Amino acid sequence: MNVKPGRLACGILAAWILTGCQHPSRSLPPPSQQAAQLSALVAAANWLRDRCQRQDIAAEEPLIEHALQQARQRDWTITPLLEQQVREQSQRRYQALSAERGTTAEKCAALNPAAAPFLRTLSAG
Numbered sequence: 001m002n003v004k005p006g007r008l009a010c011g012i013l014a015a016w017i018l019t020g021c022q023h024p025s026r027s028l029p030p031p032s033q034q035a036a037q038l039s040a041l042v043a044a045a046n047w048l049r050d051r052c053q054r055q056d057i058a059a060e061e062p063l064i065e066h067a068l069q070q071a072r073q074r075d076w077t078i079t080p081l082l083e084q085q086v087r088e089q090s091q092r093r094y095q096a097l098s099a100e101r102g103t104t105a106e107k108c109a110a111l112n113p114a115a116a117p118f119l120r121t122l123s124a125g
Contacts, residue, residue: 034076035085038067042086043093044115045122051098052108057119064090066122 029037042063049057057063064086068078076082097107 031082035082038086039089039093041067041118042090044111046094047097048111051104
């Protein structure tokens with residue numbers, strides 16, 4: 001199979017977002033994994049807003065607050081450290097998405113469906 005590295009990375013991120021944070025789980029992930037999952041959602045949404053002309057997506061702070069609200073609904077304990085990690089990691093993930101090989105159109109195509117469940121709950125809330 002001939003897959004471009006950028007497309008593969010976006011595909012992996014998209015799959016991780018879908019499986020890691022959108023479906024309820026029976027056991028709580030460790031805080032490091034919680035921060036990683038939440039920051040992936042925030043970074044993807046920020047990137048879509050900034051790079052894919054998604055004006056319907058909120059600014060960063062409401063996205064972070066919504067991600068934390070989603071975590072609380074999953075009975076995750078939100079600590080100041082977790083909030084800080086989500087903020088820092090989402091910035092690093094955003095930068096990594098920007099630096100990733102592949103066209104903006106390819107990245108938008110991979111991230112739009114991956115972030116859709118999170119963005120739908122944001123619109124509904």
